[in-house]
Amino acid sequence: MKVPKGFFWAGMQAGIKPNRKDLALVYSDTPCSAAGCFTQNLAKAAPVLDAEKRLPADGIRAVVINSGNANALTGPEGLEDVKTVCEAVAKELQVGAGAVVSASTGVIGVRLPAHKIVSSAPALAASLKADPLLAAEAILTTDTRIKLGTRSVRIGNREVTLTCICKGSGMIAPSLATMIAVVATDCAITPPMLSVALRQAMRRSFNALTVDGDMSTNDCVFALANGKAGNAPIADPGSALDAFSGALDELCQQMAKEIAADGEGATKLLDVSVEGAPAEDVALDLAKACAGSSLVKAAIFGADPNWGRVLASIGARAGTAGYAIDPADARVMVQDVAVYDRAPLAYDASVLKARMREPEIRVTVDLRRGEGKAQAWGCDLSYDYVKINADYTSLIVTKPDGGVAKDDRLSNYSPTFKVKLLVDALEYIKKFSGTRCVIKYGGAAMVKESLKKSFCDDIRLLRAVGLRPIVVHGGGPEITRTLEKLGGKAEFIDGQRVTNASDLKVVEMVLTGSINTELVTLLNGNGIAQAVGVSGKDGGLIRARKLVQEGRDLGQVGEVTRVNRDFLEMLLQQGYVPVVSPVGLGEDGQSYNINADNVAAELAVAIGAQKLIYLSDVPGILKAGELIGQLTSADLRALIDDGTIAGGMKAKANSILRVLASGVPSVHLLDGRVPHSIIGELFTDNGVGSWIRA
Numbered sequence: 001m002k003v004p005k006g007f008f009w010a011g012m013q014a015g016i017k018p019n020r021k022d023l024a025l026v027y028s029d030t031p032c033s034a035a036g037c038f039t040q041n042l043a044k045a046a047p048v049l050d051a052e053k054r055l056p057a058d059g060i061r062a063v064v065i066n067s068g069n070a071n072a073l074t075g076p077e078g079l080e081d082v083k084t085v086c087e088a089v090a091k092e093l094q095v096g097a098g099a100v101v102s103a104s105t106g107v108i109g110v111r112l113p114a115h116k117i118v119s120s121a122p123a124l125a126a127s128l129k130a131d132p133l134l135a136a137e138a139i140l141t142t143d144t145r146i147k148l149g150t151r152s153v154r155i156g157n158r159e160v161t162l163t164c165i166c167k168g169s170g171m172i173a174p175s176l177a178t179m180i181a182v183v184a185t186d187c188a189i190t191p192p193m194l195s196v197a198l199r200q201a202m203r204r205s206f207n208a209l210t211v212d213g214d215m216s217t218n219d220c221v222f223a224l225a226n227g228k229a230g231n232a233p234i235a236d237p238g239s240a241l242d243a244f245s246g247a248l249d250e251l252c253q254q255m256a257k258e259i260a261a262d263g264e265g266a267t268k269l270l271d272v273s274v275e276g277a278p279a280e281d282v283a284l285d286l287a288k289a290c291a292g293s294s295l296v297k298a299a300i301f302g303a304d305p306n307w308g309r310v311l312a313s314i315g316a317r318a319g320t321a322g323y324a325i326d327p328a329d330a331r332v333m334v335q336d337v338a339v340y341d342r343a344p345l346a347y348d349a350s351v352l353k354a355r356m357r358e359p360e361i362r363v364t365v366d367l368r369r370g371e372g373k374a375q376a377w378g379c380d381l382s383y384d385y386v387k388i389n390a391d392y393t394s395l396i397v398t399k400p401d402g403g404v405a406k407d408d409r410l411s412n413y414s415p416t417f418k419v420k421l422l423v424d425a426l427e428y429i430k431k432f433s434g435t436r437c438v439i440k441y442g443g444a445a446m447v448k449e450s451l452k453k454s455f456c457d458d459i460r461l462l463r464a465v466g467l468r469p470i471v472v473h474g475g476g477p478e479i480t481r482t483l484e485k486l487g488g489k490a491e492f493i494d495g496q497r498v499t500n501a502s503d504l505k506v507v508e509m510v511l512t513g514s515i516n517t518e519l520v521t522l523l524n525g526n527g528i529a530q531a532v533g534v535s536g537k538d539g540g541l542i543r544a545r546k547l548v549q550e551g552r553d554l555g556q557v558g559e560v561t562r563v564n565r566d567f568l569e570m571l572l573q574q575g576y577v578p579v580v581s582p583v584g585l586g587e588d589g590q591s592y593n594i595n596a597d598n599v600a601a602e603l604a605v606a607i608g609a610q611k612l613i614y615l616s617d618v619p620g621i622l623k624a625g626e627l628i629g630q631l632t633s634a635d636l637r638a639l640i641d642d643g644t645i646a647g648g649m650k651a652k653a654n655s656i657l658r659v660l661a662s663g664v665p666s667v668h669l670l671d672g673r674v675p676h677s678i679i680g681e682l683f684t685d686n687g688v689g690s691w692i693r694a
């Protein structure tokens with residue numbers, strides 16, 4: 001991406017938000033002309049109060065922006081905090097204290113933890129690069145996408161570049177602030193001319209934008225111009241200013257559209273053009289009224305070409321403002337299809353409805369009353385907007401150190417949301433109740449104590465809603481650790497452990513003596529003793545013989561020959577959750593260590609399970625680092641053959657092929673390092689890992 005000469009950006013995590021980048025810096029290596037446009041809200045944030053009185057100005061070098069806290073309605077301390085932040089950043093950049101302006105976005109009414117920004121300033125300055133991406137990420141709040149754009153334009157014989165980062169109007173609650181934009185350009189232009197150009201661009205872009213009509217306390221748009229393009233400085237109106245303005249308009253419009261499309265809960269961008277108005281101002285006002293109408297927005301969400309609502313919103317605004325127009329005389333187009341022209345028109349409703357499912361919806365109104373025309377942007381009004389708005393503020397909590405966090409435990413949601421969630425969940429419960437399901441808990445995924453606990457919580461929940469789980473556990477890493485402690489060494493061939501006779505004692509000790517016991521204890525921790533720990537040797541549950549793999553001797557490693565189905569049935573019938581340690585009783589009377597993936601598969605086949613779930617230490621089956629969400633046996637075989645699947649995954653993949661061929665309808669491979677991934681897979685339509693079917 002082309003960026004203006006002499007500009008550098010940085011973005012990092014300063015701990016204002018719990019887990020995301022929240023601090024950004026835009027810096028020019030030479031002094032800039034700077035201009036700003038600010039919110040008209042009288043409840044202005046402290047950084048806005050500070051920057052507004054200092055711009056337009058010469059000699060500005062940097063803008064520092066934090067997300068996660070708006071520093072609005074924070075009293076005199078808020079202004080002190082702005083000063084502290086600007087001074088700390090200026091010192092780090094070795095520029096004058098007056099050369100830095102700031103902006104903040106996030107929660108209103110909570111004091112800014114300025115000390116976090118101060119202590120992050122050295123790292124922030126040290127990470128400046130000629131790349132705006134991390135800064136664009138750090139200013140986001142409820143946005144779902146980075147908003148970043150660039151334009152180049154020739155002025156005189158020089159190429160001038162403009163780059164904008166901005167964050168949008170995820171106005172999820174009135175207490176959260178909305179948009180911030182910083183345009184950096186290497187154009188040579190005086191502060192007053194930059195201010196004129198910025199004001200004009202605003203009118204045609206960010207001011208023509210509506211998501212939910214709430215005006216933020218923190219909106220601000222900055223423009224910084226450092227002159228490094230070497231064009232003759234623009235000091236007066238004329239063709240050079242027009243060329244610069246044209247590029248700035250375009251860039252700001254692109255950003256405004258991206259903000260609209262990413263509005264809270266939005267599924268579509270709404271683009272309203274009003275033409276034939278008595279004046280441009282009138283056209284803009286009417287276009288905004290239409291784009292902001294809740295009824296129009298709801299119709300757009302429902303893919304309904306409801307021109308009645310379009311004209312009603314325009315008529316209402318024109319009536320209250322006293323504009324000389326007549327909606328009845330207008331022509332309305334939706335997705336370029338004429339739907340009204342001085343009278344309702346006949347159109348193919350199914351064709352138009354299909355076109356209204358596109359991500360961008362154009363509504364055009366010709367008022368036939370003059371030359372004025374304008375465009376405004378908004379988005380549709382979805383169920384999600386209301387759902388999130390109804391619940392969001394109650395989920396934001398202040399932390400003792402001044403940061404904010406989201407506490408989204410179900411108890412903080414509104415009763416309506418909880419009811420909806422339960423109704424959804426009960427549908428899945430109905431579907432899975434009585435289902436037999438074998439779950440293999442991978443050794444690599446069970447290293448963290450907290451994960452073992454959340455795994456056991458999930459199993460208990462599944463049991464409580466009528467699922468019949470059987471747990472098979474691995475123990476690889478722990479076996480390896482114990483062997484090493486005792487002076488031995490782990491050896492693997494194709495993901496299968498090589499086990500000599502003395503190692504086998506250690507294997508049994510760890511698997512049956514330690515891991516199995518621990519899981520059973522955790523599962524029975526709530527006082528209801530439903531988990532029963534069994535080794536494959538108990539009751540001859542798993543009979544085995546020595547595994548011979550491609551002619552190599554793996555020692556006491558076995559493969560399953562038979563399963564004592566009656567024993568397992570008995571446990572299930574009695575309502576127990578069997579927890580199986582993957583050791584088998586040899587047909588020759590010896591003990592064998594069996595790969596747990598293999599044991600899980602054989603048990604699933606033996607009891608006719610509807611599901612087999614592998615919890616491992618990867619998000620699922622990966623190809624070139626990407627998760628494959630759904631695949632068939634044939635896909636899986638191809639991945640084994642082309643070498644994509646290797647190591648420990650190969651034992652799983654072979655077991656999966658075997659169970660699918662034997663009538664188990666679906667196998668899931670999930671990330672056991674993510675808490676509650678079993679619940680996420682079973683209780684959502686798309687699941688969270690890889691889902692493999694025959």
Ligand code: ADP
Pocket residue numbers: 441442443444445474476495597615616617618620621622623644645646647648649650
């Ligand atoms: P577990 O204890 O769950 O059996 P393993 O280490 O035996 O864990 O098997 C999982 C490992 O398989 C992963 O950590 C990964 O390194 C390896 N693997 C090899 N190929 C793939 C693949 N295509 N997709 C995912 N994991 C793979």
Ligand code: MG
Pocket residue numbers: 474476495597648649651
């Ligand atoms: Mg393994």
